Amino acid sequence: MTNSINEIPNTKVMFVIGSNATEAHPVIGTKMKQALAKGAKLIVADPRRIDLADHSDVWLRLRPGTDIALINGIMNIILANGWEDREFIEERTEGFEKVREAVQKYTPEVVSKVTGVPVENLIEAAKIYATAERAQIFYTLGITEHTCGTDNVMSLANLAMLTGNIGKESSGVNPMRGQNNVQGACDMGALPDVYPGYQKVANPEVQAKFEAAWGVPLDPNPGFMIPDMFEAAVSKDLRALYVLGEDPVITDADANHVRKGLQALDFLVVQEIFLSETAKLADVVLPGASYAEKTGTFSNTERRVQMVNQAIKPIGDAKTDGEIISELATRMGYPFEYQSSEEVMQEIAKLTPQFAGITHERLGTQGLQWPVPHAEHPGTKFLHEGKFTRGKGQFVAIENQLPAELPDEEYPLLLSTGRKLSHYNVFTQHSPSLETHSPEELAEINPSDAKQLGLEDGEQVKVASRRGELKTKIMITERVPVGMVFMTLHYFDSPTNVLTNGAYDKVTKTYEYKVCGVKISKV
């Protein structure tokens, strides 16, 4: 996030697109509601009638996969009414003219036709967002989990720059990161092209710095991204995979393809706290420790690095993941001789400019928001104040694109996936209380589709796509529009990702979890 979570209750205008915050980021959702109670305005763009849609001033019920058209349309309206921030565009950005040209054809009428959103709602949304003194955009996977995910994000950046809504308190573009430490795993260089702190592996200076620190020669070529790994396994370019705390068989799109890749490996190691579906395929399974059993740090979606403090000893013979990796490195001839996770953080701080001023002691009970460039720095509440990281903000003209697979005659319904409040990914099924409360998948289907298929509420059905099929109970609800089915990824018994499409964004290789074609039949 470019802004901070506690700026939300005082914000004036929120534009929430592709984010079901009250369920996927519940406490951020409550802060949005606190802002509403103080008179803030809310624009929601979502095909589903999510909880926030009921609290919104304008709900843009767009067709899945038409986000770019929607945003270009809003920009068209802003420009037609002269609501853009000319001073900001002039001083802080470049490339504006190309965007101005590109959005000309996205007239309200055209956009309404493409997105299904009434013209008056488009105008109202544009007016609320552009004429606000300060407005924040919030988005999550409804924006990124498309084959055009990167372009969706750049469109939102265009919109924010057009109105000067960035780089100020309560004014910015805020992707809310999904998992507890997905921000931190990225920050720490658990990515194939960057070392910790997003320092490029292909940069010779960076390479030299890490070679000096680690005392070994390092490879300057970026490695495989996740989808590449399963392809490479099938083609035998990849022989061994070490999976730490992930369950790709359940969580990655086109799960049957993922399973095939894993089965083609010569050697699979899984380090986990539960015997996951992926672990069941492993040659060796190592028991890791849960958050309560170790000390370290997580980085949240607002870049706040916070302490995780050990409360109990690891269960049974389990060990902390850091301990296991260290023992393995040592056995492979490169001793990792860290006495504590604090010592690891000292090494991180030395090599990672954004973390230079972070120690466990400084984090204390309140944490610090990176960048923290030195030991006295108080942390950074919001980014891009006065100037963007790259200097001038770059406008990029973006055209609307279709999802990789849309419903057709054979698979007439559109499947979109996401999370629900009572579970998180796949591991909360191991919580007896959450499991009791919310024991099974309830695929959402519109009453008119249910009627056409002759289905009753709560009925068990078969859902199939080109890639696989599963059984699930259904919930008949107006939350989803006609022609759309919504499922979560939480349940082993209804593993939704056997259905989803493995097509991915060309830059980030993020799967298109949000759109694919399915059919439903009676069991």
Next chain:
Amino acid sequence: MEWLTLTIDGREVSVPKGTTVLDACRMNNIPIPTLCHAPELTSAGACRLCVVQIEGMRNLPPSCVTQATQGMKVETQNPKVRNARKVILELLVANHPLDCMTCQKMGDCSLAEYAYDYGVNGEVYQGEKRNLPIDSGNPFILRDQNKCILCGKCIKACSEIQGKSILDFSHRGFDTQVGPAFNLPYNESDCDFCGSCVSVCPVGALVEKQMVGKGRPWEVSKVQTTCPFCGVGCNFDLNVKDGKVIGVTSNPDAPVNGKALCVKGRFGMDMIYSDNRLTTPLIRKDGVLVPAEWDEALDLIATKLGEIKKTHGPNSIAALSSAHCTNEENYLMQKFMRAVIGTNNIDHCART
């Protein structure tokens, strides 16, 4: 900032303009009992337990809704004030169950604490007791309305913290109750089970169901930590007794969330002790995963990865790191792949 000087119990203190008399006292370590007040909620001024005497005022005003003014003279402990509070407590205790020895809230109950302080034992007013059913139809919150003192904090928490507003008062007089519409049990209402109501309840009316019978407050140590579920990064206290986590409670100083949590953060910690936890390494032998010693498992991995690296090169090995693990562990994992194996084949579910 404008500062005001006032005198509390003969002591001169300075506070910023806009401070209530209650906060002025608490900022200066002068104890005032409260039942309906919580710093994160708007003040109701309902329970009247925080009354003080202020020179020039006719009655005893509730300090939580009285603004401090320049030159104000406040008395917080004189006999008149203490007697007024005692009467209120006697009335509250009149219909309150006195089953403190088995009540989950014992040791952390504001009513019990003040009753002890003010010598209230339930003998003055021997009132009628309520006999309402206990709401235990959900796995998270145990609701015993017989213990409810009608302070209204849960109602405000539901509305002001959670933005849900499913709780309110119903009925009148002695029959007054707090609950969801039509007094439905929580699991039949629109409740999200965020548990904010539990976190502000001053008595045993709302308690964490999973913690019942598991430990007394004085036996429990609290360890502040960061939630392992979504990316909001809420902090809370793990409650630990005898080396075991027995529950989660809000930590009001949590930088992101204060007392607010969601159903997963507050109640999902029982996942730690799931029967499905892996407790020993497993090695596949004759097609089946069987328990093994750490040395055997780690040696096998080191040997196999070494062989594959030698035969097929370091880029034939890849790792998925974890968005659930700590920064330090992710750092070690990418260092292991880059420095020990010699490849950049490392990724994680960064984009989901």
